[in-house]
Each structure stands twice: as structure tokens, then as C-alpha cells.
Amino acid sequence: MTALDTTPASTPTPARPRRTWVGVLIGVLLVVLSVTGLFVGVSDVSPASVLDGGADGHAAFLLVASRVPRTLAAVLVGASLGIAGLIMQMLVRNKFVEPGTTGVTEFATLGMLVTMVFLPGLAVVGKMAVAAVFGLFGTWVFLRVVRFVPVRQLVLVPLVGIMLGGVVGAVTTFVAYRLDLLQSLGQWAQGSFATVMQGRYEFLWIAGAMVAVAWFAADRFSVIGLGEEFATNLGLDYRKVVAVGMVVIAVITAAVLVTAGMIPFLGLVVPNVVSLVIGDNVRRAIPWVAGLGAVFVLACDLVARLVRFPYEIPLSVVVGVIGAALFLWLLLRRRSRAH
């Protein structure tokens, strides 16, 4: 217990003013990036051209059919993936888990493959449902497996998850290879908003609804984060809350997978950054995680569109690079703490 003599330097109380301006910054960035995103692209869409062309003009059409959906999709994906990570971290009581490090995304991808093979004509919402069911099963498998890993083995838990994901991913790849579906699979594996248009992103509102569910049950998730014994002592039905959390995670993962594809690290990095600033009280953290997640994806999507302008690079590449760097920083920073 070195906390007493080593930590007085690390902010006893005055954390509040700092919190406020970070919150304001996230809000401002959210607005600025959303608006910028609307007017960046190959075709000329600017506030002036939209006004010139009127409601029926080419620019206005592009804005409504492509740019607005794309921006909304980025916001919904960022917000919901952040929340999925946050909820997962509460359920597992480990800061290094998210759907992508626990096999959930891989299970959902396997679900996608299954629909491609057995139900190729299925509507997107059906594919999403199947992916969600697979994701739910994946969450269940992971939670079963980590029950045998001591909570304090911080790094072992995500390691087990990554191995689980590796096995499921290998099965998926093998099956896809044999059935000559690798290319279609690659489409899902590579997150991108390039194909997002009006009529092709609306499922993300379901992920948005899951964020609302998480917000509604925020205090319950906080209590779950204290562990089963605390939760039971406080009269909470542990299993029920875990079940709700699992559904939230699986549905968000599936909805993002069918619309944008895999987006790594986000669910890991965003809740961890928020945790550093304001802590893990879920009710307080949810707007921050959602906001920062949206800002993160909006920014990465802009980079993806601008780096090789007028061409696009996959969003998952940008997110991967920035996310991995941030993750590394978090890991090393954590180790340097006295705790």
C-alpha cells in the first residue's frame, strides 16, 4: 500500500474544473467534425453550392443521400462501440476487453458467413439478427471461459479473449476459403464508411437504441462492475443485469459489423481515456464515452478520406494505427502507476 505517500501529487480533489473543459472540448469537436465531414469529398458540396442549387440541386441530393448518412453512421458507430466496450469492461471487471478482444466480433463475423452460405438472400436486418445471435453466443462463451481466470490477472483475461477470437476467426477463414467467400468476408473485416448511403445505415439506430438501454441501466452496470458479491449484497439480480449487458454488446457489435465492418481498438481506447479523466461511474461516463467515441470515428473517417484524396483508405486502417498507438500508451502509462 504505497498509495498514501506516493499519490498526493496525483490530484486530491481539484479534478472537477479539468473535467468540465474536457467535456466542452469533446462537444465542440463533435460539432466541428460533423459539419466538416458533411463538406469533405470528391464532389463539390459546400454550404454555398447547396444554397445555390436549392433543395433539388445536385449538392443537396449528395448531402442528403450520402454525406448526412455517412456522418450519422460515424457518430452512431463511434458512440455505440465505445458503450459496448464500457459495458463489457464492467461485466468482466477488466479494462482491456472489448468485443474485438474477446472473440465477440469474430463470432458475429462467423454468423455473417453462415448467412452468406445458408441464407444468401436474407435481408440485411436478418443478417444482422443472425450475427447478433452469434455475437451473444460468443459473449456467453467468453464469460464462461474467463470465469476460470482470476479477476486480478489483468492481462490474462484479454489474452484468453484474443486466443478465443483467433480460433473462431481461423474457423471462419477456413470455411470462407473452402467456399470461395474470402473476398466477401474481407469486406466485413475491413471497416469503412465508403458504402454508407441513405437506406444502408439505418440499422445503426438499433445500436443507438442499445446506448439508450445502457444509459437507462447505467447504475446497475456500475454496481455489477463492483463484482458479484457487492451486487448481490446490494440486492441486484446479477445474472439479469449481465444478460442485459450481453445483449447490448452483441447487438451493437452486429449492427456495426453489417454496416461499417470491423473497427478495432475503439471500444478499448475510448472508455479507458474517459476512465482516466472522470472514472468509471457508468452514469457519468456514458455521455463522455459516446461523445468521445463519435469524435474518434469522425476524425478517423476524415483522415481516411483525405490521406489519399480523392481516393479513400479503409477506416479500419486509420483506426487501427491511431487506436493501437493510444492503446500502447495506456498500457505503458498504467504500468508506471504506483497502484
Add this chain to the structure above:
Amino acid sequence: MIALENVTKRYGRQPVVDDVSITFGGEGVTALIGPNGAGKSTLFGLVGRLLSPDAGRVTVDGLDVASTPSGELAKVLAVLRQDNHVAARLTVHDLVEFGRFPHSRGRLTTHDREHIEQAIGYLELDPYRDRFLDELSGGQRQRAFVAMVLAQDTRYVLLDEPLNNLDLRHMTEIMRLVRRMADELGKRVVIVLHDINFAASYADRIVAMRDGVVVADAPAREVMRPDVLAAVYDTPVDVREIDGRPVALYYG
């Protein structure tokens, strides 16, 4: 009162709590003592519905622990387990606030806030209320956990080895608080202790367990006898009177 009727709990084939019938949790402080593996923590787990018995019935103020809704029990009985490892970065205030959950279900009323303030004040945690738990010393953190169960505002408070890993000063601090909670707030505290001298000086009654059965249950002074303690711990224990109080010597 907390009552166990012929309660048995096995891990595998080994009974850890073996056909125990006991009523405890009267006014004041009850200390639960016994060697490692005697079944003390398991007993707490059974009372706190964290474990379900293989046989028998546990009731708290007549409420059957197995059938009463968990949320109702949480208003009567608070259990703090040992070795609380909270991975989440929560402030002291957050933690104490969660103690109100059985009453507030997440929506705090003025009444809830009063209880939170009272608990924080009672454990002298005011200067630390906005600190994260991982920024506290062991003693401060333990106090934060006690504040949480205090905010829960239950008649019974069960503390499982709250002195674990604490130094002399913090151990005494916690024991004084426990005594005050019993005397001033009318809490019925049941506390698992390894240091029998703490049990002797702060508890009204001592319950001793060994090999899954209750071997002694009497006012503190009557348990503090060489023959009783030697039988409980299976090791010679000398008891001397110092300033009119029994002190056990077991250092060699």
C-alpha cells in the same frame, strides 16, 4: 436475529459448514472467531445469500434468505466480504452512493443523500470524497467500504475480516468505529476476526467455529479462557488479566 437451522454446506464431499444451528446478531458486536478453514466466511456467504446451503434454512429477522427477494434483504442485511478488489475507478462518493442502491434503485432522494453524507462524515472521509479508490491507502479504502455498508442503512452489518492487511493504527480505528456504530447507531455488527484480543476488547459476544461447527457461543469474557481457546485453535493459549481485561498470549 440471524438464525441458522441445521445448515450444511459442502464443497465437493467435504462439509465446510456442518449441520449448524445457531441464533446470533443480538444487540452490540458479535465476533466470529476460529482457525483458517473453520467455515467462518462460508457462514457469512450463506447468511448473505452469496452461497446456497445444501441443507437447512437461514433466516434474518424471520425472512427466509432463500425465498425473500434479494432487494428486500438488502435493506435488512449488509455484508462486506474480505479482500474487496474493485477494478473500476470509482470515487469514495460514488462507492458510498452505491450503498444506497437498495433504497434508491439508482434514483437518489434527499433522504438518500442525507444518508450518504452521514456515512461519509461518520467515517471521516470528507477530505477524500472525490478521490478514486486506487488513490487511497489500505485503511482509507477499508473505511470507504464500511461507509458504503453504513449508507445501506441495514439493521445487521456483517464484516468479514475487515482488519486484513491493516496496520495497528488502522485496525484500532476500524474497531473503534465498529463499536461506535453498535453503540450510537444501534447497528448489530457481526465481525470475523483473527486477532482474538480485538474480539475480547470490542465484542460483546464471541462465537467460535472449528471444522464447520460452532464450538463456543458465549459472552466475550467466558470464551477468553485458556481451555476454550486451546480447543478452538488446537494450540496452547495463555490468558492473562491486564488492567482487568483478559489478554490472550499465543506467541510461543
